[in-house]
Amino acid sequence: MLKNNIDDEQKEKLFKENQLELLKDDLNTLVKINSNDNVFDVANSLYESGLVEFCHPNFFGGIEFHDTYYQYQYNLKTPPDTSTTPVTPGGVNASLAWSITTGSSDIVVAVIDEGVESMLYEMPSNKLVVLNGSNFSGSASADPDDPSPTTTEYHGQACAGLIIAQHNDYGIKGIAPGCKVMPVKIDGLSTTQNVADAFTFAYNNGAEVISFSVGYDSIIEVIVYAIQNCITYGRNNKGMIVCCAAGNKSNRDDNDVSYFPDFPASISNSYDIISVGATDSTDVAANYTPSQNYKITLAATSSKYIYKPTEHNNVGTIWSLDKSGSGGCNPWLGGQYYPNDNNYDDYQAYTSRFGGTSAAAPLVAGTAALILSIDPDLTNEEVIELICTTVDKVGNYTYQSHPAFIYGTKCWELGYGRLNTYEAVFAAWCAAKKASGPVDVEQEKPLINSITINPNPANPATTLHYTLAKPGNVKLAVYNSNGQKVATLVDNYMSAGKHSAVFDGSDLASGVYFYRLESTGFAKSGKMLLIK
Numbered sequence: 001m002l003k004n005n006i007d008d009e010q011k012e013k014l015f016k017e018n019q020l021e022l023l024k025d026d027l028n029t030l031v032k033i034n035s036n037d038n039v040f041d042v043a044n045s046l047y048e049s050g051l052v053e054f055c056h057p058n059f060f061g062g063i064e065f066h067d068t069y070y071q072y073q074y075n076l077k078t079p080p081d082t083s084t085t086p087v088t089p090g091g092v093n094a095s096l097a098w099s100i101t102t103g104s105s106d107i108v109v110a111v112i113d114e115g116v117e118s119m120l121y122e123m124p125s126n127k128l129v130v131l132n133g134s135n136f137s138g139s140a141s142a143d144p145d146d147p148s149p150t151t152t153e154y155h156g157q158a159c160a161g162l163i164i165a166q167h168n169d170y171g172i173k174g175i176a177p178g179c180k181v182m183p184v185k186i187d188g189l190s191t192t193q194n195v196a197d198a199f200t201f202a203y204n205n206g207a208e209v210i211s212f213s214v215g216y217d218s219i220i221e222v223i224v225y226a227i228q229n230c231i232t233y234g235r236n237n238k239g240m241i242v243c244c245a246a247g248n249k250s251n252r253d254d255n256d257v258s259y260f261p262d263f264p265a266s267i268s269n270s271y272d273i274i275s276v277g278a279t280d281s282t283d284v285a286a287n288y289t290p291s292q293n294y295k296i297t298l299a300a301t302s303s304k305y306i307y308k309p310t311e312h313n314n315v316g317t318i319w320s321l322d323k324s325g326s327g328g329c330n331p332w333l334g335g336q337y338y339p340n341d342n343n344y345d346d347y348q349a350y351t352s353r354f355g356g357t358s359a360a361a362p363l364v365a366g367t368a369a370l371i372l373s374i375d376p377d378l379t380n381e382e383v384i385e386l387i388c389t390t391v392d393k394v395g396n397y398t399y400q401s402h403p404a405f406i407y408g409t410k411c412w413e414l415g416y417g418r419l420n421t422y423e424a425v426f427a428a429w430c431a432a433k434k435a436s437g438p439v440d441v442e443q444e445k446p447l448i449n450s451i452t453i454n455p456n457p458a459n460p461a462t463t464l465h466y467t468l469a470k471p472g473n474v475k476l477a478v479y480n481s482n483g484q485k486v487a488t489l490v491d492n493y494m495s496a497g498k499h500s501a502v503f504d505g506s507d508l509a510s511g512v513y514f515y516r517l518e519s520t521g522f523a524k525s526g527k528m529l530l531i532k
Contacts (some may be wrong), residue, residue, distance in 0.1 A: 003377040004439050006051050014051055016057035023470045048247075067165075069172045069350060071320050071341065075301040075363065076175060078279075079392060079420070089281035091301035092363055096174045096422040096448065097370060100429050102167065103178030104373035109209040110196075110202035111367050113156030116183035119349060122165045122172065124320055129182040131205055138189030139319040147185035147311055154328030156183065158271030158354045160214050162362040164370070171350060172319050175366035175421065179373065181375020182207050192220045199226040202379045203234045208372050210271070211365035213245040216261025226270075231272050231380050239380025241372075243274040243365040245357035248288035248306050268297050269404070272380050274368075274387070276361040277414060280304035281317075283394035285413040289357060294405075296415035297384075298391050300363040303355030324349045366457055367421045370493035371428040386431075390424040391417030453515065457529035459506040464489065464515060472496045472520030478503055479514045486513070494519070505530040 007012075015022065015031070024030035064249040070076075073091075080090035108129055115135075118125040134147040149157055160181045165174035182205065184198045195214075202210055203226075212229065216223075235239030247262030260266050261275050268275035270419075277299040280287040283516055285291065286303050303316040324327040329351040331337045338352040368383050388407035393399050394417060401410035410416050451466040464476065476490035488507060505513070510532050514523045 003051055003176045008437050010051060010081045014049060034426045056108070065325055067167060067169060067334060069319050069352075072352065073172060074281045075318055075359070076173060076376060078393075079418075080281060082471065084218045090176075090283070091281070092367070092419045093422040094363070094367075095431045097367075098167075099421075100425050101370055101373050103164075103180070103303065103366075104245050104376075105178060105180055106181050106376065106498055107179045107209070107369045107372045109179060109211055110174070110182040110184050110205075110207035111156055111160045111163070111211050111362075111371050112184045112186060112202065113159050113211075113213060114153040114187055115147050115156045115185040116181060117148040117157065117324065118158040119321060119346075120326065121168060122161060122174075122349075122352065123171045123181070123452075124166070127164050127180050129180050129205075129207075131201075134183060134201060136190055136194040136201070136443070137187045138191055138194055139187065141419065143164050147183035149323050150329070151186075151323070151325070151327035153187070154351065155213070155358065156185070157323055157328070158318075158351060159211055159358065159362045160318040162318075162354075162359060163211065163366040165321060167513045172321065175363055176369040176373070179366070182206045186214065191310040192216075192222055196219075196222045196226040199223065199230055203230045203240065208235055208240060208376070209365050209368045210240055210242045211362045212242065212264070213361045215245060215247045215265060217262070219263050219267065224267065226273060227267075227273060234382075238377070239272065241365070241368040241380055241383050243269070243368065244273055244275055244362040246275050246277045246290050248290075248356040248358075250288050252285060252287045252289075254402040257291050259290040261290045261295050266295055269295055272384060274364055274366050274384060275415070276300055276357055277478065278302035279359040279394065281417045283392075283418060284288055285397075286356075289413070291413045292414065293403040294402075294410050294412060296413075298364070298388060298416045298419055299414040300360035302357065302359040306356040316359065317352045317365035318354040318359040319350065320350040320354045320359070324347055329353050353406045364419055365419070367419060367424055369400040370425050374425065374428045375432045386427050387419065387424045388416045390420050391426050392420050392423075393417045449524070451515075451517045451518065451524050451526065453526065453528055457531045458503060460506075460508075460530060460532050461501050461502060463502050465498070466516075466517055467498050468494055468496050469522070470518050470520045473517070475516075475518045476501055477516055480508075481512050481514075489515075503528075505532070 013038055020031040074089040075089050075091040076094040078093050081088035118128055132145040135142050135144050163174050164177055164181050165172045166177050167173050183203055184200050186195050212504050230240040244265040246265040248255045249259040265275035275297040277289040277296040279299045279301050280286045303318050323331045330348045339347050371383050371386055397411035399414050401409050401413045427475050449469045453464050455462055472491050474494040477485050478487040480486050508531050513530055
């Protein structure tokens with residue numbers, strides 16, 4: 001903002017010296033700098049001229065919606081931090097992917113499940129592709145044109161919520177809120193032909209992705225044929241992406257891991273579908289996820305347990321949408337409400353008790369939708385490759401090579417690894433951008449708040465390297481084991497980017513110390529040893 005007392009001649013000289021182009025000049029002045037100049041250097045030069053009241057870069061973005069229950073959705077957040085005790089919960093890294101895309105309304109995910117209904121704030125009607133003939137329930141009284149859930153059904157609503165719940169300061173967040181969902185209803189009375197027809201319906205009506213969190217004990221040929229049609233001829237012969245939950249039959253606490261994934265997830269080694277297992281919030285295989293014959297394609301973050309009749313505390317911990325009103329998952333057994341939020345008139349339309357591989361498959365389907373939002377011309381195989389080659393190899397399991405493992409190493413428990421939505425979406429974005437010229441991948445990557453220390457132990461000095469995703473006031477300090485501050489390394493306004501600070505413990509006693517970094521919207525502590 002220019003000072004009021006400068007004249008046109010001073011302004012023209014200032015602009016010329018700094019090679020500025022005037023874009024706007026009313027309450028504030030907006031200028032464009034030379035593309036080869038550093039924006040912070042120019043801002044400092046203008047401020048030091050004495051002709052402006054203030055000057056700072058015109059930052060893009062920075063707006064965040066703080067949906068009320070998002071704080072509990074560890075499954076969507078950055079991966080778990082296993083260096084902490086206890087492990088800091090985490091998930092599939094979707095929150096960072098949203099800096100690239102939140103999805104396109106041209107991409108439709110068919111949710112073949114118990115039914116989906118619109119919800120004013122979370123799943124408005126313009127986000128649902130509701131079509132006549134989309135109800136394949138086996139009930140004689142079912143309306144064939146109404147795919148909404150009945151009073152007791154919630155499963156499809158929860159799956160759809162994980163995909164497209166809107167980012168709007170209300171309720172929960174979905175992984176691909178910019179995309180759309182096509183409800184295709186089946187239920188416990190649906191015949192195998194009904195289910196096959198449901199897949200064919202999604203294919204015939206232009207869905208790009210299918211999320212299927214239902215399973216059978218054995219292979220059903222009529223459904224195999226319908227799925228094969230989807231992955232071969234769907235999307236104008238590019239192939240639909242079909243994501244199937246692997247089922248919840250194992251019990252790792254009792255060393256019972258003898259189960260194969262449910263059908264159709266069980267045929268992933270023979271067909272280009274994605275069989276989805278589950279990790280918990282600490283990046284190990286969830287208690288129930290099956291693992292036989294490497295039939296899991298990959299895992300996504302879900303709950304550690306699902307409900308067991310004899311163990312009432314072992315329930316799902318994934319937040320999503322529920323059937324409105326008193327039906328569905330909220331209230332829970334015994335009339336308990338999760339959540340029970342008197343500030344929300346519709347709190348019964350949410351649940352914090354979803355889980356299993358049923359909650360993992362929609363995250364993979366939503367990630368596929370984000371990838372296609374960047375490049376809708378990718379084939380089925382190309383989307384699967386992007387997802388499988390960008391996973392995190394977590395769990396300390398044995399990942400092995402085999403000629404059949406075309407996307408890298410696999411482990412018995414998690415397949416190729418745990419989904420990393422950001423890495424998959426970023427890889428798709430880089431591939432699309434490379435089509436128009438070379439891309440410096442590291443330069444293009446969005447910045448992630450982080451801090452590392454090297455060496456550790458310090459003897460007696462060490463360097464703390466930290467990255468800031470946003471500019472702001474930064475504090476970096478070191479404390480002894482009694483919590484007393486022994487050194488302030490940084491206490492200043494810092495630009496976004498990579499920085500470092502040196503800690504010298506020459507005047508301190510050997511022992512355990514702790515460092516803490518605080519910046520805009522981020523705080524991280526860690527332990528280091530001082531040896532002399």
